[in-house]
Amino acid sequence: MAGPLTRSLHSPRVLVALGMVLCVAFCAAFAGLVAPHDPSEQNLLSILTPPLWDAGADPHFLLGTDSLGRDVLSRLIFGARTAMIVAFAASTGAMVIGSILAHVSGYFGGVADWIIGRLVDIWMSFPPVILSLILMVGLGVGLDRVILAIVLVDWTRFCRVLRSEVMVVTRHDYVAAARLLGFTHWQTILREIVPATAPLLITLFSLEMAIAIVVEAILSFVGLGVGPDQVAWGQMIADARQNVYQSPWDLLLPILAIVFTVAAFNLLGDGLRRALDVRLAEAGH
Amino acid sequence: MSVLQARDLTISARLGGTVVTVIRSLSFDLEPGKIIGLVGESGAGKTMIGRAIAQVLPPGFAITAGSLLFGGDDLVTMAPDRRRALLGRAIAFIPQAPMTALNPVKTIGAQFDEHLSRLGQRGRQQRRERALAMLAASGLPRPEGLLAQYPHQLSGGMCQRVLIASAFASNPRLVIADEPTTALDATTHRQILRLIAAMQREHATAVIFITHDLRLAADLCDDIIVLYAGRPVESGPARAVLSAPAHPYARCLQLANPSMSAQRRALYVMPDQMPSLRQMQTMSGCSFAPRCPLAVEECRRNEPPAVSVAAGHVVACSRAAATPSIDVRESAPSMPDEAARNVLQVVNLAKRYGVGRGLFNEATTVAAVKDATFDIGENEFVALVGESGSGKSTVAKMLVGLERPSSGKILFNGDDLTEPALRNRSRVAASVQMIFQDPRSALNPRRRIASIVTQVMEAGHRHARWDERQKRSQQLLGEVGLAADFAARLPDHLSGGQRQRINIARALCIPPRLLIADEIVSGLDVSIQAQLLNLLARLRAELGFAMLFISHDLSVVRHLCSRVLVMYRGEIVEQGRTETVFGDPHHPHTRALVAATSPQA
Known part of the structure; x- marks a missing residue:
């Protein structure tokens, strides 16, 4: 039997999703090299030019320009950088906080479980977008603030799902056996439980990336996201709203970018879940 | 015809x-x-x-x-x-697992009624009467009350009686x-x-x-x-x-x-x-x-x-x-004589669980184990028998420290394991080990066999080198009668009997003074069971350790253990030499247990 990670690489779903994610990640990492223009450079002489496939296009700007004459393609590419930084950092943060609390809660049970469980319950009773908006008002705008707001809102997602998985694994006799052999609690969690919960953790991480991208877009759209000097897809949508009838592509293109990226991460998460979930893998045979 | x-x-x-x-x-x-x-x-x-x-x-x-x-x-x-x-x-069927064969969200009455109406029985009242008659014929007490009950309120035996009644209906x-x-x-x-x-x-x-x-x-x-x-x-x-x-x-x-x-x-x-x-x-x-x-x-x-x-x-x-x-040439494994000294002494051990504790109502307690007192001598195999729910496993968990006793003393070589200073597992781990009932659950599916059997060598502050562990795992595999090439395999590739051998090998990595074995041969085939029982007897002769052997199978107990403790509803109701207890049982429950074991034809 191949390891779960090698097995997941044989799944077409995972391969397609991984290709899409790598495509966005490449743009994000090498935005400066890939983008034809400076994303903030204004060409007031050629504003609202349509993309290449429409009449009256300027071959200089492949996907046209916005109302300030900025190159849409370059802005999309730099927007990908913002989106990926936020998605990766916020998901990592949420995963670290959520999974530590989940392991403590599920492994020790009792009072710790009760306190963490109630905390999650209360936390989750706030609508997540509203909570992040309130946090952004309190924290102020900026890339780091967006990340912090998403971490503070979304750690509960990891905590709740992982906790039940940790509880299932903890009930296995091999965890008790490890304790009997003299493993400390810390060793038991790290060497016996985490390897079993890791597949779920990876899956949740991928899904959380998608959620973080959407949340970042929403925050940028209402002007409570990254600062004005940074490019974000949500901001592009907000900017394009006024000229939606003259140049609909300015609105559609960032939306398509969001859809493409979110779909990629959802597909990856789903593919990983299918490939890593032992129960589903067995049922497939 | x-x-x-x-x-x-x-x-x-x-x-x-x-x-x-x-x-x-x-x-x-x-x-x-x-x-x-x-x-x-x-x-x-x-x-x-x-x-x-x-x-x-x-x-x-x-x-x-x-x-x-x-x-x-x-x-x-x-x-x-x-x-x-x-x-x-x-053609009717009586299933293997009665608890899962009944629908948990419907009453027994509703399920019986459904079954009878599928059989074409008309009239609600007639169906009810037929159900009552069938349940009564199955030896179920108070069938009227039973019809309004849900499967989880019945024991496994009662569920099976219900299913037998419906199969013959x-x-x-x-x-x-x-x-x-x-x-x-x-x-x-x-x-x-x-x-x-x-x-x-x-x-x-x-x-x-x-x-x-x-x-x-x-x-x-x-x-x-x-x-x-x-x-x-x-x-x-x-x-x-x-x-x-x-x-x-x-x-x-x-x-x-x-x-x-x-x-x-x-x-x-x-x-x-x-x-x-x-x-x-x-x-x-x-x-x-x-x-x-x-x-x-x-x-x-x-x-x-x-x-x-x-x-x-x-x-x-x-x-x-x-x-x-075809016959067995060897003689029966010898039972050691009365041990000179005890490894383990258990005095008035009890475990109570609080149930129904809420904000406003007083906590009520259920006693899982009441005043258990017994001892185990060096090299002695002592059996603990009783039906499920009698508290056998709770005793085992308290002995190894997975559960904390509510009161009483566990003296191991004279040290009280319930003292806070000795709760630190690592000191005791070397001498008291447990073999688990379900070998599938007891072996981490992600570890190789060599890593499982020598797991104790990475516990706490021990950091054994991999080649040392490899060497020890080879010795252990030899001791439990498995080939050396098992070391690199994963538990999923092993049969039930082989897994149970690995389970035993892990407990032997640091030679123990006392083993706790919780139903380790139940669920295994007779030929595999014989292999494991002989293995345990041989290991005792070679390595020397005492064992508390928890089992419901009296013939296995009789074969392996010199003394037996009979547990019933959390209490040890009878204890003594195996022959004496089984030959002349005093407590009614012991008599029931002995009678339930089929006589050898």
């Missing part, structure tokens, strides 16, 4: 592109009012018969030859809707009972068997009784078919097959089973295990030949023909005449 006639029934499975025969030419005649027993260890294919009748074979499995004539109609070629009309009416011509007692407490086995026998007599039903327990089958059945690796190796009248087995496999099984009444003797150990489906495919000749003490060259080449040894007693072996000569 026969109720069911199987003629050369053959079931095959597709395994990775090749076709493997799972059941090979099985034939039998089942007369009305008779019980036939299909006996075999796991992997013998016995469950396939019941599934073939209901046509619910696992994916990839199919009946490839032969017929199953039910009252003249062939169930194999019958149209699905005609067969469906027979199932549940003329349609006056079926054939009932298939697939391991109906396996999931139940040992004390209820006999009662369930008696109930099936009584219902069967009353309704003049033919029954196919599928089991792994030859003795249980011999008690209930008229005829027995012993299956080995998908092939019927011996068939005949139950008494004859049990008392004078003609096939070497049946004889070996008989000798591998510890006896409850006869002189204690060593258990016969068959080497290896039953061939898997894959191995069967490449084998030629008799499939038992690799394990058979009588096998000659001829056996490995040609499949033995079925020969008749007595009226109706047929055996598929060319050397059947020599079968009675």
Whole structure:
């Protein structure tokens, strides 16, 4: 039997999703090299030019320009950088906080479980977008603030799902056996439980990336996201709203970018879940 | 005329592109009012018969030859809707796991009513009366109250009685009972068997009784078919097959089973295990030949023909005449004399759980263990017996420190393990170890065997080098009788018996003074059980350790342990030398336990 990670690489779903994610990640990492223009450079002489496939296009700007004459393609590419930084950092943060609390809660049970469980319950009773908006008002705008707001809102997602998985694994006799052999609690969690919960953790991480991208877009759209000097897809949508009838592509293109990226991460998460979930893998045979 | 006639029934499975025969030419005649027993260890294919009748074979499995004539109609070629009309009416089933066979969200009454209306019984009142009559006939007390209850409010034995009642409610011509007692407490086995026998007599039903327990089958059945690796190796009248087995496999099984009444003797150990489906495919000749003490060259080449040894007693072996000569040469494992000193002394040990604690109501406590007092001497094997829920496992968990006692003392070599200073596991871990009941759950599926058996070497501040661990794992594998190449495998690639050996090896990594073994042979086949029991006796002689052996099987206890503690509802109600306790039980519960263990034929 191949390891779960090698097995997941044989799944077409995972391969397609991984290709899409790598495509966005490449743009994000090498935005400066890939983008034809400076994303903030204004060409007031050629504003609202349509993309290449429409009449009256300027071959200089492949996907046209916005109302300030900025190159849409370059802005999309730099927007990908913002989106990926936020998605990766916020998901990592949420995963670290959520999974530590989940392991403590599920492994020790009792009072710790009760306190963490109630905390999650209360936390989750706030609508997540509203909570992040309130946090952004309190924290102020900026890339780091967006990340912090998403971490503070979304750690509960990891905590709740992982906790039940940790509880299932903890009930296995091999965890008790490890304790009997003299493993400390810390060793038991790290060497016996985490390897079993890791597949779920990876899956949740991928899904959380998608959620973080959407949340970042929403925050940028209402002007409570990254600062004005940074490019974000949500901001592009907000900017394009006024000229939606003259140049609909300015609105559609960032939306398509969001859809493409979110779909990629959802597909990856789903593919990983299918490939890593032992129960589903067995049922497939 | 026969109720069911199987003629050369053959079931095959597709395994990775090749076709493997799972059941090979099985034939039998089942007369009305008779019980036939299909006996075999796991992997013998016995469950396939019941599934073939209901046509619910696992994916990839199919009946490839032969017929199953039910009252003249062939169930194999019958149209699905005609067969469906027979199932549940003329052919009824008693399942293996009664708790999961009932719908948990419906009352017993609602489920019985549904079943009866499907059978065509009209009128709510009539159905209710019929249900009450059937439940009362099944020996269930207060059937009126029972109708309003949900399955989780009943014990496993009661659920099985309900299912037996509903199986016989349609006056079926054939009932298939697939391991109906396996999931139940040992004390209820006999009662369930008696109930099936009584219902069967009353309704003049033919029954196919599928089991792994030859003795249980011999008690209930008229005829027995012993299956080995998908092939019927011996068939005949139950008494004859049990008392004078003609096939070497049946004889070996008989000798591998510890006896409850006869002189204690060593258990016969068959080497290896039953061939898997894959191995069967490449084998030629008799499939038992690799394990058979009588096998000659001829056996490995040609499949033995079925020969008749007595009226109706047929055996598929060319050397059947020599079968009675198979015997155990070694003498019974010696029991150590009364130990000079105790390893473990338990004084007034108790465990209480708080239940129903809320904000406003007072906590009430349930005592899982009450005032347990006993001791275990050096090198002594002491058994702890009792039905499930009697507190056996709680005692075990308190001894190893997985549960904290509510009161009482656990003195190990004179140190009280309940003292806070000694709660630190690592000091005790070296000397007290536990072997878990379910080897599947007890082995981390992500660790290799070498890493599992030497896991203690990475605990706490120990950081053994990998080559040291590798070396130790080789020694341990040798001690528990496994080949060295197991070290690199994962637990998923092992059979149940092999996993249990790994489980034992892990507990031996740092030689323990006391082992706690929680039902370690229950759920294993008789031949594997014999291997493990002999292994434990040998390890005691070689390494020297004491053991608390928790079990519900008194014959196993009698074979292995010199002293026994009987637990009932959290209390140790009787303790003493095994022969004395089983020979002259004083407490009513001990008497019930001893009576429930089937007498050796």
